[in-house]
Amino acid sequence: MRWHPLRKEWVVYAAHRQERTFMPAASSNPLLPTADPERPTELPAGDYDVAVFENRFPSLVEHSGPATPVSGAHIQAAYGRCEVVVFSQDPKLSLWQLSVEHIALIVQVWADRSRDMAQAGISYILPFENRGAEMGVTLHHPHGQIYGYGFVPSLVARTVAAQRDYYNSHTGHNLVTKLAEEERSLGVRLIATRQHALAFVPPFARYPYETWIVPTRPGADLLTLSPPEQMDLASLLAEVLQRLDRLWDMPMPYLLTLNQAPFDNENHSEWTLRIEIWPVRRSRDKLKFLAGTELGADVFASDVLPEAAAAQLRSVQL
Amino acid sequence: MRWHPLRKEWVVYAAHRQERTFMPAASSNPLLPTADPERPTELPAGDYDVAVFENRFPSLVEHSGPATPVSGAHIQAAYGRCEVVVFSQDPKLSLWQLSVEHIALIVQVWADRSRDMAQAGISYILPFENRGAEMGVTLHHPHGQIYGYGFVPSLVARTVAAQRDYYNSHTGHNLVTKLAEEERSLGVRLIATRQHALAFVPPFARYPYETWIVPTRPGADLLTLSPPEQMDLASLLAEVLQRLDRLWDMPMPYLLTLNQAPFDNENHSEWTLRIEIWPVRRSRDKLKFLAGTELGADVFASDVLPEAAAAQLRSVQL
Numbered sequence: 076m077r078w079h080p081l082r083k084e085w086v087v088y089a090a091h092r093q094e095r096t097f098m099p100a101a102s103s104n105p106l107l108p109t110a111d112p113e114r115p116t117e118l119p120a121g122d123y124d125v126a127v128f129e130n131r132f133p134s135l136v137e138h139s140g141p142a143t144p145v146s147g148a149h150i151q152a153a154y155g156r157c158e159v160v161v162f163s164q165d166p167k168l169s170l171w172q173l174s175v176e177h178i179a180l181i182v183q184v185w186a187d188r189s190r191d192m193a194q195a196g197i198s199y200i201l202p203f204e205n206r207g208a209e210m211g212v213t214l215h216h217p218h219g220q221i222y223g224y225g226f227v228p229s230l231v232a233r234t235v236a237a238q239r240d241y242y243n244s245h246t247g248h249n250l251v252t253k254l255a256e257e258e259r260s261l262g263v264r265l266i267a268t269r270q271h272a273l274a275f276v277p278p279f280a281r282y283p284y285e286t287w288i289v290p291t292r293p294g295a296d297l298l299t300l301s302p303p304e305q306m307d308l309a310s311l312l313a314e315v316l317q318r319l320d321r322l323w324d325m326p327m328p329y330l331l332t333l334n335q336a337p338f339d340n341e342n343h344s345e346w347t348l349r350i351e352i353w354p355v356r357r358s359r360d361k362l363k364f365l366a367g368t369e370l371g372a373d374v375f376a377s378d379v380l381p382e383a384a385a386a387q388l389r390s391v392q393l
Numbered sequence: 394m395r396w397h398p399l400r401k402e403w404v405v406y407a408a409h410r411q412e413r414t415f416m417p418a419a420s421s422n423p424l425l426p427t428a429d430p431e432r433p434t435e436l437p438a439g440d441y442d443v444a445v446f447e448n449r450f451p452s453l454v455e456h457s458g459p460a461t462p463v464s465g466a467h468i469q470a471a472y473g474r475c476e477v478v479v480f481s482q483d484p485k486l487s488l489w490q491l492s493v494e495h496i497a498l499i500v501q502v503w504a505d506r507s508r509d510m511a512q513a514g515i516s517y518i519l520p521f522e523n524r525g526a527e528m529g530v531t532l533h534h535p536h537g538q539i540y541g542y543g544f545v546p547s548l549v550a551r552t553v554a555a556q557r558d559y560y561n562s563h564t565g566h567n568l569v570t571k572l573a574e575e576e577r578s579l580g581v582r583l584i585a586t587r588q589h590a591l592a593f594v595p596p597f598a599r600y601p602y603e604t605w606i607v608p609t610r611p612g613a614d615l616l617t618l619s620p621p622e623q624m625d626l627a628s629l630l631a632e633v634l635q636r637l638d639r640l641w642d643m644p645m646p647y648l649l650t651l652n653q654a655p656f657d658n659e660n661h662s663e664w665t666l667r668i669e670i671w672p673v674r675r676s677r678d679k680l681k682f683l684a685g686t687e688l689g690a691d692v693f694a695s696d697v698l699p700e701a702a703a704a705q706l707r708s709v710q711l
Contacts (some may be wrong), residue, residue, distance in 0.1 A: 168594070
């Protein structure tokens with residue numbers, strides 16, 4: 076990793092990734108269980124619902140050895156772990172098409188892997204799904220990834236600080252929990268609710284149709300979820316992703332992230348777990364590109380008001 | 394604009410932009426000078442090299458009136474200005490194919506527009522070029538844009554702080570000037586030099602083939618450039634962009650930004666003007682997508698080491 080002194084961010088280099096598997100033919104899908112022992116895939120045959128393995132082309136590795144000095148660069152070994160989570164043995168299903176029990180199992184897998192990585196000393200654990208070729212996805216078998224970072228990314232440290240400031244100045248109330256409560260009572264940006272969680276377009280959505288799923292009870296990470304909370308999150312995830320696909324009757328490309336507090340042995344009472352879904356389409360025939368203002372200034376310009384997006388998503392017939 | 398309380402960033406909404414001009418046929422290019430008075434374009438006919446006008450679909454406007462309150466959102470009027478800079482009357486040329494004098498004129502135009510916007514009370518002025526359909530460009534006539542923000546974006550405030558910290562702890566030396574001096578003496582990431590400026594791949598490049606152009610003399614903004622400095626910047630810009638297009642003999646899609654200090658009436662001795670060029674292709678046949686780690690954690694993972702990228706760009710035959 077090298078340090079970007081203006082942005083105060085680490086940049087990770089993994090030159091070996093340049094040759095990684097790129098859009099293989101369906102006949103050589105490496106995420107299918109092995110059918111022919113002569114041509115093994117990444118996964119054995121067997122009776123399982125969800126599989127996890129280390130990414131063959133990881134950006135971050137556990138045993139990288141000391142970093143090679145580079146003149147002019149402030150460097151550090153890129154300690155961490157990159158895993159692939161295969162959502163299903165069926166290569167044709169999308170995440171939301173799995174049963175709610177199956178999705179709840181995936182939530183449990185994310186929690187289990189977070190526990191293991193945290194015990195291995197990893198500081199920040201980000202489960203995510205890149206969905207669609209428009210997001211750069213090179214394998215269409217339903218799967219996500221988990222990035223475990225040996226450091227707390229600067230963006231995450233800033234969101235910790237923002238939530239702590241709120242927590243300290245609002246006598247122990249959580250910023251994101253309070254936001255979710257407001258959205259539940261206002262209703263105008265609400266998409267769906269369950270007993271233990273709700274889904275809404277945040278009032279400050281950066282992406283058109285951006286949707287958050289937030290448990291009603293504060294909790295810093297996936298390990299704090301009870302089984303009923305896992306089920307409600309899974310059920311909302313299925314509903315929201317289905318609504319996004321049905322919005323224009325085409326698979327919506329998106330980035331889905333599970334946003335946990337860092338596993339850095341600090342107290343994170345300020346943090347509320349949240350799922351963020353960032354669709355990258357702004358209309359049926361137009362993608363949302365990140366360009367000058369979004370990338371150059373971190374100022375997102377959106378064509379769709381959050382209230383309008385929520386109304387459209389609510390009106391989708393399931 | 395609405396405030397994102399976790400990221401501490403403004404998000405701009407411009408619902409009228411949804412219907413903006415999208416990939417018009419060559420026969421209805423709105424950036425061509427008007428040929429038929431019955432079918433006027435955005436520009437009059439006439440003898441000129443570069444044209445600037447206000448974006449017909451602006452994200453930020455000077456006279457927006459008070460913002461309409463939205464329950465649950467912290468809002469503010471999106472004061473600012475969005476302009477289009479047409480680089481040439483010829484719809485087929487790329488920026489680097491213009492004469493160095495013509496590119497220097499564009500640099501002067503960026504400076505003039507920055508002066509005018511700053512005098513109108515705009516706090517941060519970002520000239521940029523989105524190049525290529527892969528960057529979401531909807532009009533292929535050679536042009537860039539200028540976004541003038543009525544506030545200092547959080548990202549920019551952080552880079553001010555980073556440069557000030559360096560300036561204060563290094564007895565008046567500028568972080569970016571010092572970086573450029575080091576790159577000149579090390580040479581391993583250098584691409585090209587002129588008397589008053591140099592081009593290099595930064596040691597912490599986030600994009601494969603990311604290239605910076607930095608004047609040798611510190612200066613907070615485009616207004617500080619002397620005519621010889623403008624010429625050297627223009628000459629390096631032409632060379633670097635040509636090298637990027639020749640690297641794989643195909644037009645390189647990129648985001649080009651001119652990074653000036655805020656125009657906020659503070660002293661910005663810490664700042665050095667820099668041009669950043671972010672190509673979004675990582676190999677001849679593969680785009681660099683921003684996905685889970687880049688967007689979800691602001692941690693860029695790159696497949697190409699800066700030293701290797703610089704060597705490739707240097708070896709391109711012009």
